Amino acid sequence: MSVETTAPPETGEATKSVRRLDRVVIRFAGDSGDGMQLTGDRFTSETASFGNDLSTLPNFPAEIRAPAGTLPGVSSFQLHFADHDILTPGDAPNVLVAMNPAALKANIADVPRGAEVIVNTDEFTKRAMQKVGYAVSPLEDGSLEGYHLHPVPLTTLTVEALKDFDLSRKEAERSKNMFALGLLSWMYHRPTEGTERFLRTKFAKKPGIAEANIAAFRAGWNFGETTEDFAVSYEVAPAAQAFPVGTYRNISGNLALAYGLVTASRQADLPLFLGSYPITPASDILHELSRHKNFGVRTFQAEDEIAGIGAALGAAFGGSLAVTTTSGPGVALKSETIGLAVSLELPLLIVDIQRGGPSTGLPTKTEQADLLQAMYGRNGEAPVPVVAPRTPADCFDAALEAARIALAYRTPVFLLSDGYLANGSEPWRIPELDELPDLRVQFAQGPNHTLQDGTEVFWPYLRDPHTLARPWAIPGTPGLEHRIGGIEKQDGSGNISYDPANHDFMVRTRQAKIDGIDVPDIEVDDPHGARTLVLGWGSTYGPITAAVRRLRTAGESIAQAHLRHLNPFPHNLGEVLARYERVVVPEMNMGQLATLLRARYLVDVVSFTQINGMPFKAEQLARVLEEASRGN
Secondary structure: OEEEEEOOOOOOOOOOEEEEEOEEEEEEEEEOOOOHHHHHHHHHHHHHHHOOEEEEEEEOOOOOOOOOOOHHHEEEEEEEEEOOOOOOOOOOOOEEEEOOHHHHHHHHHHOOOOOEEEEEHHHOOHHHHHHOOOOOOOOOOOOOOOOEEEEEOHHHHHHHHOOOOOOOHHHHHOOHHHHHHHHHHHHOOOOOHHHHHHHHHHOOOOHHHHHHHHHHHHHHHHHHHHOOOOOEEEEEOOOOOOOOOOOEEEEEHHHHHHHHHHHHHHHHOOOEEEEEOOOOOOHHHHHHHOOOHHHOEEEEEOOOHHHHHHHHHHHHHOOOEEEEEEOHHHHHHHHHHHHHHHHHOOOEEEEEEEOEOOOOOEOOOOOOOOHHHHHHOOOOOOOOOEEOOOOOOHHHHHHHHHHHHHHHHOOEEEEEEEHHHHHOEEEEEOOOHHHOOOOOOOOOOOOOEEOOOOOEEOOOEOOOOOOOOOOOOOOOOOOOOOOOOOOOEOOEOOOEOOOHHHHHHHHHHHHHHHHOOOOOOOOEEOOOOOOEEEEEEHHHHHHHHHHHHHHHHOOOOOEEEEEOEEEOOOOOHHHHHHOOOEEEEEEOOOOHHHHHHHHHHOOOOEEEEOOOOOOOOHHHHHHHHHHHHOOO
């Protein structure tokens, strides 16, 4: 929806129209060295400060520096912002900024006819076009006639704007992303002070570079203001009705998760220890936590995945809130130590930021294909709770919930995020202190069992009758010495045991502990008594909810529910599934949750899957759900 107004004329100046929009999707695209992620991040930050609701989708190659000007080297950043509550980064961009021919060719298929396309004409040389298969220039052959094309010599204009700076041409050209940012900031009335402040801080040791980038940014703004090619600018009002009252900031999933872990350690009054090995897309959590030593956080960058989790498990034994972060390939390497943590019954958070697999797979793309690995990827019967956040901001709350379960039940816990959540961002309301859970635990203080001869001893596997959790004893505490290791323990005493009946009892007890974890009932959004339920987990929440909104606006009746706890399932899940004629489960895998539901509840789940490294689109899901609700 848009409303067009005309700006009041200044003396001697032509008027420009201002069109009001309720939402916009912008995609910046260029070489991986063109600074598209930085450009998108700065536009996002200013949009957040302006008060719009927003959702982002960074998309970049796995290579550190793919060949310049090639399709594999294209990096993009998509931002959806609106004056109302939104849930996804948008199905298709209304505006594409293409910094070179490769960026145009890699992204134009996603752009609907009638959209704005801004191209850097300086890069459309014969050689650059040949690299991506353009025999003739797409700017001249009529192939872009269906779009509002804006050919802009971004490089030339940037170099001209910086001619008074002591920079080589190559150095000046690097600021063309700031010129593009300035132009888009003018087009959509974004604030500018924050970006200028950011540039001065980022290049504090190189003030000349900082001022050059600011000059390029301002030149882009002024170009939009003065050129005849951009006759219209756009306003997207703040989303005043979208948010509850509070203090907000823009946050990515990995940053929210890191803050959640720090908060959990403070609420538990325990030091936080992270044992990790860098891996895309989880490394940002290690980077962020390493900045918070003032909160008692200790980070250890290990030589490999196995050492990382080994150190984390040792820290758990020593009384820390212990965490290890990784992605799918790292989970495979950590599996033996996760099994050891199950046997030792110590609290440990395994944070898996899922990506495309198998093996190295698609390191910078998203997927949900580690669910069965989290559930069963260990030898023997080794049950582990599984928690999954649904949005970038929800990663904060999911971290607190995973910590609650780990500490209360003395168990390793999987936290399954993914690349879409990790790198995406949205507004997050900073919680008040009194809203945070109390996660404090009581360590064992002394003997807890009396032998037949009257001797008081410490039994490390004497369980809490409500949670079945064993006591947590700090090493070195007099009188609490006990065995540690991976061989089966005797119930109660913790001595090594090969007794078949004891092993059967311990296996069933560990399973009963996980089955008995207190998790909230699943809530169903069903205002019209629908016959079809769409059930999601993890990052499918945004696209599913957006699709359900579309269908309900069109008069369709459909119910929606979303799982945060995947092991154990909510106790009312079976009853909920039985109420509906059809249950549709969209997943970014081959149907892993659907498999679990069919096996557990004998429900004929309709599985809809996608494994292309990208999140679902709302329009795509809406079509599938419409067909399912009509019985097709």
